[in-house]
Amino acid sequence: MTITSxxxxxxxxxxxxxxxxxxxxxxxxxxxxxRVINLAHGEFVTIGAFxxxxxxxxxxxxxxxxxxxxxxxxxxxxxxxxxxxxxxYTRWLATILATWGLSLIIAQILQIIFGAGPQSVSxxxxxTMDILGASYPAYRVFIVLFxxxxxxxxxxxxxxxxxxxxxxxxxxxxxxxxxxGIDTKRVFSKAFMLGAALAALAGVLVGPLAVVIAQMGxxxxxKSFFVVIVxxxxxxxxxxxxxxxVGGLETVFTxxxxxxxxxxxxxxxxxxxxxxxxxxxxxxxxxxx
Amino acid sequence: xxILSARQGRNPIRELSTPATAxxxxxxxxxxxxxxxxxxxxxxxDALVFGIFxxxxxxxxxxxxxxxxxxxxxxxIGAYAVAILSTNFDIANITLLALLAGILASGLVALLFGxxxxxxxxxxxxxxxxxxxxTVIASHIAVAWVDVTGGxxxxxxxxxxxxxxxDFEFVIFAPQTGLYxxxxxxxxxxxxIWKVATSRYGRLLKALEVNELRARTLGYxxxxxxxxxxxxxxxxxxxxxxxxxxxxxxxxPDLIGLLLSTKVIVWVAVGGRGTLIGPVLGAVFVMQIxxxxxxxxxxxxxxxxxxFFIAMVFLFxxxxxxxxxxxxxxxxxxxxxxxxxxx
Numbered sequence: 001m002t003i004t005s006x007x008x009x010x011x012x013x014x015x016x017x018x019x020x021x022x023x024x025x026x027x028x029x030x031x032x033x034x035r036v037i038n039l040a041h042g043e044f045v046t047i048g049a050f051x052x053x054x055x056x057x058x059x060x061x062x063x064x065x066x067x068x069x070x071x072x073x074x075x076x077x078x079x080x081x082x083x084x085x086x087x088x089y090t091r092w093l094a095t096i097l098a099t100w101g102l103s104l105i106i107a108q109i110l111q112i113i114f115g116a117g118p119q120s121v122s123x124x125x126x127x128t129m130d131i132l133g134a135s136y137p138a139y140r141v142f143i144v145l146f147x148x149x150x151x152x153x154x155x156x157x158x159x160x161x162x163x164x165x166x167x168x169x170x171x172x173x174x175x176x177x178x179x180x181g182i183d184t185k186r187v188f189s190k191a192f193m194l195g196a197a198l199a200a201l202a203g204v205l206v207g208p209l210a211v212v213i214a215q216m217g218x219x220x221x222x223k224s225f226f227v228v229i230v231x232x233x234x235x236x237x238x239x240x241x242x243x244x245x246v247g248g249l250e251t252v253f254t255x256x257x258x259x260x261x262x263x264x265x266x267x268x269x270x271x272x273x274x275x276x277x278x279x280x281x282x283x284x285x286x287x288x289x
Numbered sequence: 290x291x292i293l294s295a296r297q298g299r300n301p302i303r304e305l306s307t308p309a310t311a312x313x314x315x316x317x318x319x320x321x322x323x324x325x326x327x328x329x330x331x332x333x334x335d336a337l338v339f340g341i342f343x344x345x346x347x348x349x350x351x352x353x354x355x356x357x358x359x360x361x362x363x364x365x366i367g368a369y370a371v372a373i374l375s376t377n378f379d380i381a382n383i384t385l386l387a388l389l390a391g392i393l394a395s396g397l398v399a400l401l402f403g404x405x406x407x408x409x410x411x412x413x414x415x416x417x418x419x420x421x422x423x424t425v426i427a428s429h430i431a432v433a434w435v436d437v438t439g440g441x442x443x444x445x446x447x448x449x450x451x452x453x454x455x456d457f458e459f460v461i462f463a464p465q466t467g468l469y470x471x472x473x474x475x476x477x478x479x480x481x482i483w484k485v486a487t488s489r490y491g492r493l494l495k496a497l498e499v500n501e502l503r504a505r506t507l508g509y510x511x512x513x514x515x516x517x518x519x520x521x522x523x524x525x526x527x528x529x530x531x532x533x534x535x536x537x538x539x540x541x542p543d544l545i546g547l548l549l550s551t552k553v554i555v556w557v558a559v560g561g562r563g564t565l566i567g568p569v570l571g572a573v574f575v576m577q578i579x580x581x582x583x584x585x586x587x588x589x590x591x592x593x594x595x596x597f598f599i600a601m602v603f604l605f606x607x608x609x610x611x612x613x614x615x616x617x618x619x620x621x622x623x624x625x626x627x628x629x630x631x632x
Contacts, residue, residue, distance in 0.1 A: 037414050039421075084599065092414045093356065094602040097558075100358075100551065101598025108591040218547060222425040225418045260433040264426050271405045271419070278409040 007134035009251060015140045015209075017247035018147030022202035024224035024231075024239050025154060026077075026195015032171040032234025032284065033188050034089050037096050040080055040103040041224070042217025044073050044196045048203020049212045050110060053119035062124035065204050073200025074193040081192040086185070103217065111214035123208035143205050150201065154194075155236050167191055171234045171284070230270045232280025241281040245270065307483040310566045315476050322468055330464035336576055337471040338533045340569035341478060343556040345525035348482055350554075351563030352491065353518050354498030356417045359424030360526055360553050363399060365431065365545025367391035367527030368534040373437060375448040375535070384448045388531040395527030396520050403516035410512075412501075421547070428546035443541030450535045467536045474532070475569065478525060483565055494518060548591070555594055558601055 023045055030036050051072050052065040084102060088095045125142055128135040158164035166187045169177040178184050202220075210216060223246060231242020246266055253262035277283065318333065325333060346360050370391025375384045406419055431438045438444065450470070451460040461467050485491050496504040497511055505511045534540045543549060553572075560571025582589045605612035 035414070037418065088602065091602075093417075094606060096356075096358075096414065096417060097554075097598045098602040101595040101602075104551075104591045104595035104598075108588060108595065112588055218425065222422045226422045229415055229418060258433060260426070260429040264430060267422055267426050271402065274411060275405040275409045278411060 004133040007131050008136055009255060011131065011136050011140060011144065012254075013248045013251035014144045016251055017243045018144050018151070019202050019206050020224060020227050020243040020247050021151055021239055022147055022198045022205070023220050024227040024243060025151075025198050025236075026192070027224055028228040028231070028233045028235075028239045028242075029167065029171075029191050030188065030195055031228060033167065033174070033184075033191060034170075035092060036085055036089065036188075037092060037099070037225075038080070038085060038192075039096055039100040039221065040106065041099075041195070041199060042219070042221030043103050043106040044076060044199035044217075045203040045206070045220045046107065046110065046214065046217040047076055048073055048200030049121065049207040049210070049216065050114065050119065050203075050214075051200065052204045052207045053114075053121045053212055056121060062122070062204075066201070069200045069204045070197035073203075074197040076200070077193040077196025078189070080196070081189055085192065086189070103221075107214045107217065114214065116213070119212040121207040121212055139208065143209075147202075147205065150198070154198070158236055163187070163190065226267065226270060228280075230273055230280060232282040232284055234284040235282060238280055238282040238284060245273070245281065307564075307566050308480060311476055311479045311483075314566065314569070315472060318468075318472050322465060327464060330468055332580075334464050334468040334471055334536060335533065336573040337468065337475050338529050338536065339553075339556070339572045339576060341471070341475050341532070342526055342529035343553055343560065343568035343572040344475070344478055344482065344565065345522045345529065346553050347557050347560075347562060347565055347568040348525065349518055349522035350557060351565070351568075352486060352494040352498070353515055355412070355515060355519065356554070357420045357519075357522075357550075358417045358554070359420035359422075359427070359547070359550050360522075361545055361547070361549035362420075362424045362427040363395040363523040363526035364530035364533075364549065364553075365427060365540075366395040366398060367530030367532075368540045368544045369431065369438060369444075369530075370394055370527070371531040371534040372444040372447045372540040376444055376446055381453045382451065384450045384535050385452060388450065388528070388535070391531045392524045392527045395530075396524040399520045399523030400516065403519040407515045407519070408512045421550075424545070424547050424550045428542055431542040431545045438542075439540075441542060443539055445539040447534050447538050447540065449538070450532075461535070464536075467532075471532060471536075474528070479565060479569070486565065551594065555597060 023041070026044075027038065027041055030038060048069040051069040052062065055065045055068065056062065080099070080102065084098050085095060088098060123139040125139045127138050129138045129141060130136075131141070158167065166177070166182050169180070169182060170184050170187055174184055177187075199220075227239065227242035227246050229242070230245055231240070232238030249266045249269060250259075250262050253265055256262075257265075273281065318337070321333065322330065342360070342364055345363075346357060349360075350356050367388070368391070371384060371387045374387035374390060380386075402419075402423065406416060411419065432441055434440075449460055449462045451458065453459075461470055486494075493504065493509060493514060496509075497515060501511050530544065533544070552575075556572040556575050557568040558571070559575055560567030560569065562568075578593075579590055582593060605615075
């Protein structure tokens, strides 16, 4: 097997992994901080994709959507956090039920407004480009490079900025963070908005590849939660490991079998991994269930 | 200590009322069935089948506190097993055999899923999320594996349940027969589960929810009991699914997906988690509202469920039955004056 023949599968895997990382990052961080499970997270992806569709319908460009969608996502995140999540910090079951209700409402409202059929979206770049002798769709290359850049910024923010330090402190020990004068709720609020913005950004990126319908969010929700649980909540590298596990294996299996069977197999393997590493592939010292 | 004794004092009363309520339910359904026409007979029959499904979730969620967000997976396995086997094989008693096969397959999936997760210590939110992933994958398979499951259009022509032994033949075809079979199974399950719930073993299951660590310290193999409960619950759900497929004559992917999984949570929550008979009544009651609302506009129902979840969390966290109990409890407490503090 030559390098050239490996290029498409490696690039397919990287596309899936980078999208999963963008979506799961918010989930993993907010779970790490406050043990909050937000089942409306998938709707941020949907909102991103619909922003792209609406803007293109109005004559706007893809690049405009790429800038606007994270802002809309962050605002939606702020609303969700203020109206619902903030009041339920200590009650995980209540949070699950309330955010699930919200998810149904958002998806249904989008369907009433835009109809049940798939929305039309188009990629900004068409054609293929040459990678190590293999030709590969240029738009997918863009997804990988752009996500890598965004994720690089997120990592830099976590490890270098004051905001990142605050987030890491809250994840490590919330009570101690409060004792040190960190406004944990405010930090959480901001982290929640950041997670929503990243998911909306992912929505724009996958829009041209996916079927953009009101119910698209739930697939990303289930998959990215799976990423968080298998990889380990609360750290950048946990999310990275989980995304690599889910995205990598799914791509490899898809070459051998139908995609649904591949997904089922990845789920089964993930469950087996959890038997031996219950805290995920990259366990965080302070996060246990 | 006070809180604990208050709780222990209340639960047996709620549980003890089950046999009486079950008998009343049986009589009421029987009387209605004497006067109902063909259409209402079918509706009542389906409501009872979904009542069994709601009971299966309550056995898990109400006893052990483990919430399955993917219980339709097991309902769907039962339904699809009956549909696939009964349309592909032409041997005597095939539907009955398929029903048993579905129940076993569902139990096996739950056993494996539960073994790997519950013995690894996966509990609470994580367990719930994993069941959500399970149901999403299951519905993907139902939609995409067209050769076997019929894809989006599902499978039609599912054979009715029948029992043939030599010259004796009993076929459940008329809605009325199906209704009585569903009613009988529901009442039997209600009484058996009630018996289990009020036994020593039932107390152990309750202890797993209240304080699993303490139960483990007392020497109980707690993951084993959780896996067992999960498996039995999945098998009851598959029974309901198999019955539904054989009665309705068709299956479609909405029998295995996330929406049905959340519907059953609503039924249990409305009826009152842990009350056994409550979820059954919740299923009947909520499905009737769903029918009324959907006849106005089909897109209203998901909105309504969504609002219900949010309202439940903020306004009545113990379900509608809990709300009524809390209100009446408050009133009687005010009357007695100076009653004991309770949670």
